[in-house]
Amino acid sequence: IILNKELWVRSGHWDHYRENMYFTEIDGKEYAVKPMNCPGGMLVYKSSLHSYRELPIRMAEIGLVHRHELSGVLHGLMRVRAFNQDDAHIYMTPDQIKDEIKGVITLADKIYSVFGFDYHIELSTKPENAMGSDEVWERATTALREALEELGKEYRINEGDGAFYGPKIDFHLKDSIGRTWQCGTIQLDFMMPERFDLTYINEKGEKVRPVMLHRTIYGSIERFMGILIEHYAGVFPVWLAPEQIRILSVTTRNNEYAQKIFFMLSEEGFRVNAKLENEKIGAKIRDAELARVPYMIIIGDREEEKSLISVRKKGEGDLGAFRLEEFIERVKKEIKEYK
Template identity: 60%
Template structure:
């Protein structure tokens, strides 16, 4: 009998030779209907895999990322099969077809240039294949047999892939009905499992990503277990398109991007209002949480970056210059400068924890194809902080930092999930240091009762980290906040503090950001609010519309009164119909639009139209000002 350890730690005994599918049926019939694949000793496998030794087994449903990937990988094979069926006369050759985040694609070489109409035909054929409920059968063959098979099929791209494999390699094939593909898997049991699918677009893609190779057609799609989930996802995509921060950034005159500085955003006056309000709030929160603000240079010499490890581990992402014939680098991170600030004084244990924050402009070289609005840029302001603590203070300081994160994210109505990222391959330091640092972060999360997932190998090169993923108003997640535990850099920079025993000791350092990048966070907020910022962040908080020229003096009198009290206010006195100006104010996402005419002048009032509210209400001007000031002070999103 084999001993099989399940995810919850329980151990089941089964006979050798049982398939994973038969085993899951023994565990739970209801689970067997939902499971798509399984992890066996950490490796994702088909449900047809035979259990032949003691092992750990984790059942994967659509709820788990690897379960989704198995289903969507199968969807890519269904796509290829549909194309092969429909376009027999178009010399179809298949390249690769993997699952990706939120979907799948297949790269195809064919004589026909695919159109939107073709995608509809392909999708229709895919749904037929799903209804056929074809079983996916896995088979291993020799490299020679695989080459012969795909050469006879005319699949030159598959032949090229096989030729790159060792001569003694066993080649894995998957067959569904009349269709066979070269693939390592895993897949779901049958095409019938892919109950909801949608083809989304077709684009060009060079074979193997090299512009020296032929341009292929890449068909993108997505797949879900349930039609309702697919419909919800497609609705989210429609909402996301409406909320695209690049589109809204232009419409609301917040920022622009220019070919004279690709990846270097230009902020306009409206965008600077949002940016400065975020910075003001950051400073106010950090003052209350015991931080001191510093500023370090943008350019520092090579020696510093060699000491920090960036020269060896991050050089390909950095920009360089020469000063007095010496090598200098534009900083990609703020931390080395923070080390020098700490080192400029001798510290006592009484000084710790020492919390130093910096709004530091950093530059990182990103490939031009990766640039994306404010989300992926080449220069950005990191709201960094470096916390110098004793080993005994690690957990308390992590909890103190998460308290700060809770306050900031709740201000914007954003909920988060946590992810613990562990040691990457390209890392510095000993196994012991990494194990101690990782355990410290894990213990802090568990003692707080905060659910988290493990992201293996995604830590920084100098230490493990906790990443905070924010969920926006339409359900998307964004990685923003980070807490990184670093026991290496204090050693590299020989940082010390004098302990109670009068001896010098090595501090531990926490790197952390809340916004992550001010530019990226602004992009997230634009999309989260669909451009309709809460009053405290809105570039223009109040817009006053005089009905005719004779009401303009009253409008400007109100503007001065509000402006002097710190409100951001504009008057629209153009010779246009009032209804037109009201609609335009709504399009510009103005929180409060005030209409003033004869009656308002006589009564010292204004007709107040709140954003998103159809009807207006008449308010005394002083009452309105007090109301708006309260909304700003509380940072309320509600009207």
């Protein structure tokens, strides 16, 4: 969480990102609360020797970061001062650059498709406060551009909005009401390995520099959760819903059978709850509707006598009677297909 000033000076954040950082002093020495995970990741890489045979090395973490955002731009889960990033840092040889970029783009596309998001891609180029030469920046930007074009991805150029240490690909997700949110990013970095003196042993036995790729898919986990909640308006598909199934007994005399169904569904791995209180079934159904539970199972005398369950689905209403095995197969299929 807290790393000393020397590390942030070496990474360039002290000169290029200080206005967004928090600071403290311990025993007369200056420290900063980390706004990014990458310097720590480089210390992990540097802690041991590496051979070209190991590369690419892909290191991932869920890292807590703090950034001093102005109070006027804070906005619910969408813009916060402390958040968790699904960060990964990939260390690679120069000839692995394009394949690694393509792999991350493909991963991002797969994940966003599962959640049902449309997105557009921006290629952000060298900013005014950049580190490094124009030659290095052009080399990195060309690699990102060629990876996008070889995958047939459309993209926009966002001039001057790259990170201070390298150009980047940004993924902007479109929610259900048309707003866009920047989430995933891929940043190609020749600068940090130089500043931290990262090396690997090549096939000739020489110490050489790796190239580094920074990537997140969700970006801020908190922001992504906020986007999901608003995108689905709280009506999550069954595979994503925190409560997938709610069992409702018509009367308390049906509770024993309802509990049997509850335990059988729980053993199948479903996120299931049971409401067995002595209340009117109409009130129980309304509560489940308000809670946006995808499936309700109604257990009354008729269901118990025939060893069946009555099923209601959010947005579709009464689906009729099912054998429990049929219902389990149906829901498992929906979950497997991310419906």
